[in-house]
Each structure stands twice: as structure tokens, then as C-alpha cells.
Amino acid sequence: MSAADAGGALRVAAGRVRTWSGRPPARALAFLAGMLPVAVAAVFVGLPILLSALYTLGDTGGPNATVAEVAQHQVVAAAGLTLTGYQRLFATPGFGHDLWVTAWITVLSTVILLALAWVLSLYLRFSRGRVRAVVSTLYTVPMFVPVVIASYALVSFWETNGKLAALLHAIGIGDAWLPGFTSGGVVLGLVWTNLPFAVIMIGSGLQAVPDALIEAARDVGARPWRVLLSVLVPLNRLPSIIVLTFTATGSLGSYTVPYLMGPNAPQMLGVAMTSAFQDYQEPQQAESMAMLVFLAAAGLSFLYVRANRRELRRMAGKR
Amino acid sequence: MGPGRSPLRGLLRGLALTALAAVLAACGGNAGGTTPTASTSKKVTVTLSTDLTDPIPGTNMLPWQGVWIPAFEKAHPNITVKVVGGSSGSTDQALYDRVVAAEQAHQAPPVDITDASILPQLAEAHEGLKLSSSEIPRMKEVDPALVSQDQSEAMPYRGSSVVLAYNTQYVHTPPRTLSGLISWIKGHPGKFSYNSPSTGGSGQGFVQAVVDQYVPHSDAATLETGYQPSVESSWQRGLNELHSLDGDIYQNGHYLSCNDQTLQLLGNGAIWMAPVWSDGASAAKASGLLPSSVHFATVTPAFPGGPADLMVLKGTPDRQAAFTLLNWMLSPTAQQLVAKYMQGYPGTEWRYAPASVRKEFKGIESNYAPFWSAKFTADLNAKWQSAVPQS
Numbered sequence: 241m242s243a244a245d246a247g248g249a250l251r252v253a254a255g256r257v258r259t260w261s262g263r264p265p266a267r268a269l270a271f272l273a274g275m276l277p278v279a280v281a282a283v284f285v286g287l288p289i290l291l292s293a294l295y296t297l298g299d300t301g302g303p304n305a306t307v308a309e310v311a312q313h314q315v316v317a318a319a320g321l322t323l324t325g326y327q328r329l330f331a332t333p334g335f336g337h338d339l340w341v342t343a344w345i346t347v348l349s350t351v352i353l354l355a356l357a358w359v360l361s362l363y364l365r366f367s368r369g370r371v372r373a374v375v376s377t378l379y380t381v382p383m384f385v386p387v388v389i390a391s392y393a394l395v396s397f398w399e400t401n402g403k404l405a406a407l408l409h410a411i412g413i414g415d416a417w418l419p420g421f422t423s424g425g426v427v428l429g430l431v432w433t434n435l436p437f438a439v440i441m442i443g444s445g446l447q448a449v450p451d452a453l454i455e456a457a458r459d460v461g462a463r464p465w466r467v468l469l470s471v472l473v474p475l476n477r478l479p480s481i482i483v484l485t486f487t488a489t490g491s492l493g494s495y496t497v498p499y500l501m502g503p504n505a506p507q508m509l510g511v512a513m514t515s516a517f518q519d520y521q522e523p524q525q526a527e528s529m530a531m532l533v534f535l536a537a538a539g540l541s542f543l544y545v546r547a548n549r550r551e552l553r554r555m556a557g558k559r
Numbered sequence: 560m561g562p563g564r565s566p567l568r569g570l571l572r573g574l575a576l577t578a579l580a581a582v583l584a585a586c587g588g589n590a591g592g593t594t595p596t597a598s599t600s601k602k603v604t605v606t607l608s609t610d611l612t613d614p615i616p617g618t619n620m621l622p623w624q625g626v627w628i629p630a631f632e633k634a635h636p637n638i639t640v641k642v643v644g645g646s647s648g649s650t651d652q653a654l655y656d657r658v659v660a661a662e663q664a665h666q667a668p669p670v671d672i673t674d675a676s677i678l679p680q681l682a683e684a685h686e687g688l689k690l691s692s693s694e695i696p697r698m699k700e701v702d703p704a705l706v707s708q709d710q711s712e713a714m715p716y717r718g719s720s721v722v723l724a725y726n727t728q729y730v731h732t733p734p735r736t737l738s739g740l741i742s743w744i745k746g747h748p749g750k751f752s753y754n755s756p757s758t759g760g761s762g763q764g765f766v767q768a769v770v771d772q773y774v775p776h777s778d779a780a781t782l783e784t785g786y787q788p789s790v791e792s793s794w795q796r797g798l799n800e801l802h803s804l805d806g807d808i809y810q811n812g813h814y815l816s817c818n819d820q821t822l823q824l825l826g827n828g829a830i831w832m833a834p835v836w837s838d839g840a841s842a843a844k845a846s847g848l849l850p851s852s853v854h855f856a857t858v859t860p861a862f863p864g865g866p867a868d869l870m871v872l873k874g875t876p877d878r879q880a881a882f883t884l885l886n887w888m889l890s891p892t893a894q895q896l897v898a899k900y901m902q903g904y905p906g907t908e909w910r911y912a913p914a915s916v917r918k919e920f921k922g923i924e925s926n927y928a929p930f931w932s933a934k935f936t937a938d939l940n941a942k943w944q945s946a947v948p949q950s
Contacts, residue, residue, distance in 0.1 A: 306659050310652075310680050312937055334945040400810055401829050421813050504755055504814045504948035518652065519757030520941035521934065 289534070296528040297321035307523050314524040329528050337506035339532075341423055345498070345508060346491045349430040353487055354480065356431065357438035362468075364439075365446040383436035391429055391500040395420050421503050429497040434490065438483045445479040446472060478551045485544040489537045509533055603880045604639040608654060608670040615900050616839075617846025626900050631887050638880045643670055651677040658686050658872060668872035671881050678713055678870050679933040687712030687870040694882045697889035700907035705866050708784060708929070713868035716888040717903035719838040720864020720927035721764030722855045729831040733856045737768055740858055741800070743832070744807050750831040752809035752824065755948075757940035759818035760930075764862040765834040766943055767931060770797030772860065786934040794939070798946040805949050812949050825853055834862055837920075841902035857927075864927030866906060 291303055298317030300308035308314060315325040329335060364376055382390060398404050398420030405418055419425035449472060457467050473480075495510040502508060507515070509529050517526035611622045620626055628640045655677050657669040673681075681687060689711050692698040698706070698714060705715050723740065725733045729750070734740040744751045754762035773796040774782065781787055805812040809830050815821050822843045824830045835855075843849040869888065871881045887893055889906055891913045897903040898916040905912035930936065 306656050309659065309684065310655065312934055332945065399829075401827060415810075421810065499816070504812070505944065507944075515757055515940070515944065519937065520944075521937035522941065523652075 292527045293531055294321070296325055296524060296531050297323065298325060310521055311523050312521045314522070325524055325528055329525055332525075334505060335512075338509060338512045341506040342492065342509045342533075345423055345426055345430070346488055349427045349434075349491050350484055350488045352427065353431045353434050353438050354484060357435065357442050357483060358480075360435075360439050361443035361446050362472075364443050365449075379439050380436045382433055387433055387496045388500070390433060391497050394429055394432065395425070395501045398425060421501065423502060423506070426498045426502045426508065429501045430487075430491050430494060433497060434487045438487065441479040441483050442476060445476040449475050478547055481544060481547040485540045489540050492536055492540075493533050602637055602639060603877045604641055605671045605875075605877060605880045605884060606641045606643050607672045607674075607884075608643055609674050610651070610676050611674065616842045616848060618900075620900070622901060626896050627888070627893060630892060630896060631884060634887060634892070635883060638883060640884060651675050655680060659684065662686065662873065666874070667876055668874050670872065671875040671877070672869055672871055672884065674716075674867060674869050678868055679709055681870060681872075682709040682712040683933075685710065685712065686873055688873055688875070688878060690714050690871065690885070694878075695886045695889075697886050697907070700889060700911035702908050709868060709870075713870045714885050714889075714906070715866030716869050716885070716893075716906035717838075717897045717901060718864065718866045718906065719836050719903055721761050721768075721834050721862035722837045722840070723832065723858055723862070724825055724835040724840055724849075724853050724855055725832045726825060726828065726850070727852045727854055728828070728850075733832070733854075735856075735858060737772065737858050737860055740832075741769070741804065744804055747831065748807040749809055749811070751807070751833060752813065752815055752821065752830050753834050754815040754817055754821050756936075756943050758816045759821075759836075761818045761821060761834045761836050761839075762814065763936065763940070764864070764930070766801060766939065767936075768858075768860060768862045768928070769801055770794050770939065771928070773797050782931045782935055783929050784932055786932055788938070791935075791938060791942070794942060795946075798942060801943070801947045805947065814948060822849060825849060837864070837904070838902040842900075845902070861927045863930045864904075865930045867903070 295304040295307070298315050298321055300311075300314065300316050308316075313328075315322060315328065317324075360375070360379060364372060385393075396402055398418050400415055400418065400420075402420070405415060408414070408417060419428055453471060454467055457471050462470065493510050494508065495514060498508040499511045499514070502511065509532070513526040513529040513533075516522045516529065607623065609623050614621055615625070618625070623640075623642055628642070631640060632638065654669070654673065654675055658681060661668050668686075675681075678687075687710075690698060690706070690713070691711065695714065701715055706713070723733060734743050753765045756763035756766045771782075774790070774793045778790045778793065781790055808814065809824065815824065818836055818839055821830075821833045821835055822840060825833055825835070826843070826849050837855065840849060840853070840855065844851065844853060869885055871878060871885065875881055894905050894907065894916060895913055897905070898913075898919055904920060905916055909917060931939065
């Protein structure tokens with residue numbers, strides 16, 4: 241976009257603003273209409289997060305009084321706010337393991353998912369024929385199986401007395417390799433449940449790359465690797481980042497898959513915080529863990545917002 | 560169709576007349592309802608929230624909606640019982656919050672009666688009405704110790720205990736003592752498991768019994784009804800003992816995640832012995848989920864057991880109807896239904912239970928220790944999680 245074009249766009253926009261400013265009631269109405277979703281988000285999302293944050297910092301008054309009434313082992317700030325609750329949480333035996341397992345399961349499952357989704361999407365983009373038709377239907381199946389049922393099915397398949405064990409025994413492999421009730425199994429479960437979304441995102445991005453572009457690259461002598469790295473990957477950066485941030489955020493706070501498929505210890509934070517809340521009567525500890533997950537997810541969403549903005553700028557540049 | 564005879568207008572007029580008639584009728588009904596003689600014929604509705612949201616094994620009936628409420632409404636046609644919400648876990652906490660909030664706002668409680676597992680905490684916050692045999696005559700037949708456990712704000716209506724289930728296909732003579740059971744587990748690696756204590760009472764009962772062995776006698780009463788964290792220092796030995804079993808538990812230390820999973824593994828032969836709920840396991844045996852080769856035994860010191868309770872919340876608009884339901888739940892009719900469908904022990908003392916019920920549970924009745932108080936149980940869950948399963 242040239243500077244003159246940009247100036248023109250700005251003038252048009254400014255003109256629009258002037259018309260609005262000419263009719264104050266309409267402008268106020270538009271402002272109010274715009275504020276409505278913001279207000280809803282502030283009241284139903286922002287306020288609970290704020291209250292929760294205050295509670296984890298030792299503020300047990302006001303709306304936190306009810307939850308504080310049944311809580312055991314909570315830290316109450318004598319005055320102001322305190323980080324003692326978090327200090328005690330980190331000192332709890334086993335919590336370090338929980339934190340670590342949450343981190344590596346999230347990273348590993350997201351990396352495997354991205355790699356698998358790219359391979360599948362490339363296959364769907366460039367192959368033809370009957371196998372492709374089967375694959376293109378098959379990968380969507382996990383989307384239509386509720387997570388609870390899928391987790392339960394996978395874990396029964398992996399049980400010591402299950403079908404996988406029978407297969408492994410037939411080729412002389414022992415039970416030690418069974419993924420049931422291990423953190424490795426949780427990684428597999430998360431990849432399995434997130435695969436359709438990832439392939440749909442990346443696959444549709446790849447389908448949108450015109451054949452002409454790829455052929456042009458080939459014409460100037462680009463090998464498949466070069467086409468992938470210089471054409472396909474750059475054009476699909478946004479869908480890949482969407483997949484990365486959405487699945488990493490989801491995995492970070494996941495509950496059903498690690499609860500049903502994971503080991504008793506260490507637990508992912510989603511499971512640990514539910515136990516703390518329901519079974520140990522420790523809502524403050526549960527909410528502190530939730531705040532940690534929230535902060536990590538906020539970091540990831542920053543990545544997403546930045547990528548989105550860059551993409552918008554790039555699109556604007558193209559015009 | 561002429562403009563003056565719009566069908567919409569006719570419909571509206573009809574609706575208005577119906578509404579007026581309804582209002583008049585309702586007023587008339589109210590006037591009659593205020594006199595004590597008419598109150599018996601007045602239809603009242605009591606609401607109930609329950610944790611019993613799973614169908615009875617082998618049937619598609621829910622305990623309240625399918626069994627007790629129809630029988631109760633038949634005996635008391637003027638009272639309708641409506642089940643609202645309910646399910647254990649997080650919604651229990653929600654129920655607690657709503658009850659406390661309603662009390663603080665001076666409003667009627669969200670439900671009239673509850674059997675939720677958060678009941679002990681509700682009793683601790685004095686959210687229930689004090690219950691006694693002056694309003695609920697059959698409470699005379701209930702063990703007074705059980706009533707006092709929850710500040711007299713809860714009424715036991717059925718009972719059950721944790722027992723040792725063993726498969727006679729593999730185990731011919733089950734251990735008779737807790738220490739005998741522990742050496743059996745070590746001698747048969749992978750053939751025993753229990754559900755982690757926070758996921759169900761059967762595993763919790765086993766954990767509590769093992770930890771209880773090393774708790775001084777003087778602390779027993781505190782554990783049952785009070786809360787004093789200093790008592791917990793004596794738990795470490797028991798937790799260490801449980802940790803030492805870790806490698807001999809099914810799949811090198813896989814603890815199951817609900818009472819039902821324990822039953823499934825017993826049923827398919829993956830494990831040979833496990834602590835189970837007397838009622839759940841008997842029901843599973845009756846429905847064929849557990850093979851007939853699974854038998855039940857008790858060990859000494861015994862696993863805990865206890866009653867399931869009902870509470871009438873403070874501020875209930877029609878407490879008389881609620882009391883009527885509670886009283887009916889202890890009647891022979893209701894207790895026979897409890898035994899038949901839930902395999903539950905009677906809510907009354909054994910000597911008051913119907914003869915058929917007493918006969919059914921001969922041998923395992925009354926042979927159980929009480930469960931610890933809710934707060935100690937929560938702490939035990941947390942300590943077990945960080946001490947027992949191998950990270």
C-alpha cells in the first residue's frame with residue numbers, strides 16, 4: 241500500500257467519524273452498543289478472575305467469604321495482600337512434579353500435534369485417490385466422539401487385559417510399553433482429541449494455496465522441501481499459530497483426558513486443582529493453581545494476538 | 560373473515576378469562592388452605608436434592624425418582640416430591656454456597672431436603688433444622704450416636720459399610736485381620752487395588768483403616784466428630800505403610816478412580832481382592848456385574864461404614880411435609896425398598912428393622928467403624944495424594 245493510499249483510507253475513516261460526531265445521540269448509542277459485550281465480559285469474566293486473584297492473595301472478605309468458610313489450610317492476610325498462599329503451594333510435596341508434568345505434556349502434545357497435522361494436511365493437499373478419501377473422513381472422527389467416551393475407550397483399549405496388550409503379547413512385547421495410566425498416554429490422548437481441529441485449520445490453509453504458486457516455485461527449480469519451507473509454511477503461519485495457541489491453552493487446563501487416562505501421580509494441574517477444590521476442601525490452593533494456568537494461557541494468547549496483528553498488517557501490505 | 564372477528568383477539572380474550580378464573584380459583588384455594596382442617600387435603604410440594612443420580616444396577620430406575628418417591632406419594636397423595644439438581648462433587652459445593660447465600664439473604668433455601676455428601680459441612684454451619692422424635696416419631700428407632708454426629712441436624716435413613724470382597728476362584732481363605740490383608744497384598748503383587756480415597760468411600764475406608772491402626776486411642780473421638788490438625792501427626796506411619804504397598808498394587812501402583820472401577824476389575828478377574836461398599840457390591844452381584852464367586856468378608860480392625868443421611872434445611876416453607884417424608888423413609892415399607900434395591904442396611908437400629916432385612920445382612924451387620932469427620936477426611940485425601948502414589 242502506498243502512502244497516498246493510506247492517506248486516502250484515513251481520510252475516508254475520518255470522514256465517517258465526522259458524520260458520527262454530527263449526531264451525538266447516535267454516537268452515544270453506538271458507544272453503548274459497543275460497550276455491552278465489554279460490560280458482560282467485565283462482569284461475568286473479569287470480576288470473577290479479580291475476586292479469585294484476591295482470594296489467592298489472602299483476601300477472604302466480601303464475596304469470597306462463603307468459599308472461605310469451608311476452606312481448610314487457607315492463608316488469610318492480616319492486612320493487605322500476601323503471597324504466602326503461593327509459597328505454601330509451591331512447598332507442598334508433589335506440587336513441583338505436577339507443575340513440571342503439566343508443562344512437558346503441554347509442550348510435547350502440542351509439538352506432536354502440529355507435526356502430525358502438517359503431515360496429514362500435506363497428504364490431503366497433494367494426494368488423490370481412494371485412500372485420500374478415506375483419510376479425509378477418518379481424521380474428523382475424533383471430533384464427533386465426546387472426550388469422556390474417547391478417553392474411556394482409549395484407556396480400556398490400553399488396559400493390561402485389553403486388546404492392545406493382547407496384540408503386544410502376540411509379538412512378544414510386555415506390559416511395560418502399555419500407555420494406559422501414564423503421562424505418555426495423556427500426550428497420546430490429547431493429540432487424538434485435538435487432531436481434527438488442527439487438520440481442519442492447517443488443511444484448509446494449505447488448500448487455499450493456489451496450485452499456480454506451487455508450480456511457479458517448481459518451475460524455477462524449487463525442490464519439494466524448498467516449496468514447503470519457502471511457500472507453504474510462510475503462507476500458513478497464522479493457522480499454525482492458531483492451532484498452537486488453542487491446543488496448548490486447552491491442554492494446559494485439560495481435565496477429562498488426564499483424569500481418565502493419566503497416572504495417580506503426578507497429576508496435571510487441571511486434575512490437581514479439581515481434587516484440591518472438591519476432595520481436599522482447599523479452594524484457595526485450587527484457585528492459586530488456576531491463576532498459574534491462567535497466567536500461562538494469557539502468555540500464549542499474547543502470541544496469538546501478535547500473530548493475528550502481523551497477519552493483518554501483511555494483508556494490508558498486499559493490498 | 561371480517562375485521563371484527565380476528566381469531567387472535569378471540570384467543571386473547573379467552574386467555575384473559577381463563578387467567579381471571581385461575582386467579583379467582585387460586586384465591587379461593589388459599590382461603591381454604593389457611594384452615595388447619597383443609598391443610599391435609601392441600602397439595603404441597605417438597606423439593607429434594609440428591610447425590611443418587613445413577614440408576615440402580617441392573618435396572619433403569621433412579622433410587623429416588625424410580626423407587627422411593629412413587630411409593631411415598633402413593634402413601635401420601637397430598638405431598639409431591641420434586642427432585643432438583645444434584646450430583647456429587649462440584650455441584651455439592653454449589654449447593655452449599657446457595658444454601659448459605661439464601662440464609663444470608665433471609666430467603667427460603669434452594670431445596671427443602673438434601674442427601675448431598677456436603678451434608679456434614681452444612682450441619683457444621685447449622686443450616687439444617689434440629690431433628691427429633693417429637694416431630695419425626697420413628698427417629699426413636701435410630702441410633703442416637705449417629706444422630707448426634709451431625710449436630711442432630713441429619714437423620715440416617717440407610718447404611719452401608721466397606722467390606723473386603725474376594726474372588727473364591729483364586730482366594731480360598733480370605734485374611735481375617737488387617738495386618739493379614741497387608742501381608743496378602745505383598746505376597747500377591749498386582750492382585751489388589753483400591754480406588755484413591757478422594758474418588759470413593761470404599762478406597763477411603765481402606766486407607767482410613769490402615770492409617771487408624773497407628774492413631775492413639777485418645778484421638779479416636781476427635782477424628783470422628785471434631786477437627787484438630789495436630790492429631791494428623793500420627794498418620795505418617797500408616798501413610799508410609801500404604802506407600803510401601805505401592806509396587807504390589809495392580810499395575811505397579813494404579814489406584815482406581817471410582818468405586819465402580821474396583822467392581823469392574825474384580826468382575827473381570829484382573830484383581831482378586833479389594834475393599835468395596837457392601838451395598839454397591841451386593842447390588843452388582845445381584846445384577847451379574849460381579850460373578851457369584853465373589854464373596855464378602857470383614858476384617859479386624861474393621862473398615863468403616865456409616866449411614867446416608869437426610870437433612871431438612873432451615874427456612875423450609877413446609878417443614879411438616881418434609882418431616883412426613885423423613886418419617887416415612889424409616890417405615891418398614893421404605894426400609895424394605897432400601898434393602899431390596901440399594902442393598903442398604905436399615906437406617907434404624909437393627910432390632911427395629913424388618914425381619915427380612917435382618918436376615919439378608921446376617922454376619923456383616925454392625926461390624927464397622929465410623930468414618931472420620933469431613934475435614935479430617937479432606938486432609939487424609941490430600942496427604943494420601945502426596946505420600947502414597949509413586950511420582
